[in-house]
Amino acid sequence: MSNINNTKFGFLGGIDKVVVIGLGQLGLPVAKYVKEKGFDTYGYDINEKAMEVAQSNYGIKQASNFNDFDVLIICVSTHRPDDMFSPQIDSLLSVMEKISREAKTGALISIESTIPKGTSKKVFEKVDHRLHVVHAPHRWYALEENIHGVNQLRIIGGVSSCCLQHGLNFYDGVEIRLSNDSSSSSNKERDSSLTSTSHMKTEGHSLQIPMHPVSSIEVAELTKIIENSHRYLQIAFAEELALYCRANNISFTELRHSLNTKWNVEILEPRDGIGGHCLPKDTKMFVNSSNTIKSKILQAAIEIDEDYREYIKNRDNGDKIVQLKNTDDKQKSQSSLLFQ
Numbered sequence: 089m090s091n092i093n094n095t096k097f098g099f100l101g102g103i104d105k106v107v108v109i110g111l112g113q114l115g116l117p118v119a120k121y122v123k124e125k126g127f128d129t130y131g132y133d134i135n136e137k138a139m140e141v142a143q144s145n146y147g148i149k150q151a152s153n154f155n156d157f158d159v160l161i162i163c164v165s166t167h168r169p170d171d172m173f174s175p176q177i178d179s180l181l182s183v184m185e186k187i188s189r190e191a192k193t194g195a196l197i198s199i200e201s202t203i204p205k206g207t208s209k210k211v212f213e214k215v216d217h218r219l220h221v222v223h224a225p226h227r228w229y230a231l232e233e234n235i236h237g238v239n240q241l242r243i244i245g246g247v248s249s250c251c252l253q254h255g256l257n258f259y260d261g262v263e264i265r266l267s268n269d270s271s272s273s274s275n276k277e278r279d280s281s282l283t284s285t286s287h288m289k290t291e292g293h294s295l296q297i298p299m300h301p302v303s304s305i306e307v308a309e310l311t312k313i314i315e316n317s318h319r320y321l322q323i324a325f326a327e328e329l330a331l332y333c334r335a336n337n338i339s340f341t342e343l344r345h346s347l348n349t350k351w352n353v354e355i356l357e358p359r360d361g362i363g364g365h366c367l368p369k370d371t372k373m374f375v376n377s378s379n380t381i382k383s384k385i386l387q388a389a390i391e392i393d394e395d396y397r398e399y400i401k402n403r404d405n406g407d408k409i410v411q412l413k414n415t416d417d418k419q420k421s422q423s424s425l426l427f428q
């Protein structure tokens with residue numbers, strides 16, 4: 089049951105103040121975008137340097153508390169500080185403690201960080217539906233920010249239908265008519281309630297980001313981590329092929345090029361193994377998302393990536409030894425020249 093008095097909800101009087109929490113690789117472009125769209129934009133980060141950059145380079149004001157914001161966007165890291173391949177939501181939960189103490193009733197919390205299935209509902213319980221909670225994950229890609237930046241088609245899910253409605257107002261300026269509260273209806277009803285709804289553009293101030301609403305917050309959470317698991321799988325297959333080629337004395341480059349001449353085949357380059365703080369962590373989030381059935385194919389892919397990394401490490405060490413040997417030989421031959 090909602091504890092929100094909807095008439096008090098900030099949006100009905102217009103969204104004004106937005107705070108972006110976590111101003112790292114993702115949060116900073118988010119804050120810049122929100123500001124460009126004309127919102128009164130604040131930032132908050134435990135890292136003073138990150139806050140300073142946002143403030144001095146982009147005019148993002150520093151939030152000292154969360155008590156006056158209409159929207160709170162969460163972009164904090166969700167990996168272990170000492171191991172970027174392992175998921176950890178401690179930072180997010182500690183931010184939530186502060187939000188639940190300070191934020192005004194009726195505000196919208198949007199979790200944009202990548203999270204394991206079930207996290208949004210935990211957050212929702214913490215705020216006891218005094219605030220709305222949506223999950224609007226990113227498909228942001230640093231190397232192609234112009235086409236794959238903040239403003240591209242994104243998924244959005246709400247913990248309840250009123251949360252989703254407020255989220256859509258903010259992101260897309262769209263009002264949807266849901267026949268049922270998604271939190272109380274069956275899967276089938278929820279699916280049909282979303283497909284049968286009408287979408288209307290509102291007059292309100294929005295981020296103008298095209299959003300694809302889904303009927304449950306879990307679908308939004310899973311969509312993000314499965315997108316990245318899918319990519320992980322594609323790279324792991326390329327890694328396995330590279331190992332196969334090496335074991336069988338076949339040119340991987342030639343094989344890959346010939347395979348990719350077919351219209352529905354795209355074998356990726358394995359490069360140095362699957363890195364960064366998104367693909368390995370998000371894949372683990374998905375593998376661990378169920379106690380009863382775990383993806384066997386992804387568990388195998390994780391093993392393949394380990395084998396491939398081992399191969400790369402040995403190859404590079406081998407190269408170093410060869411280089412050292414060559415340098416040694418050169419030095420020896422130079423010294424033998426000197427003493428001739």
Ligand SMILES: NC(=O)c1ccc[n+]([C@@H]2O[C@H](COP(=O)([O-])OP(=O)(O)OC[C@H]3O[C@@H](n4cnc5c(N)ncnc54)[C@H](O)[C@@H]3O)[C@@H](O)[C@H]2O)c1
Nearest residue numbers: 110111112113114115133134135164165166179201202226
């Ligand atoms: N960078 C990407 O390409 C990308 C793309 C899609 C999704 N994501 C997701 O977005 C989230 C953030 O990623 P990122 O790349 O910006 O990480 P990042 O490490 O670059 O930045 C995270 C920021 O959060 C801050 N932070 C951590 N704990 C905090 C706390 N308790 N309070 C306030 N600030 C805190 C850190 O100081 C840091 O500045 C992750 O969940 C990531 O998976 C990232």
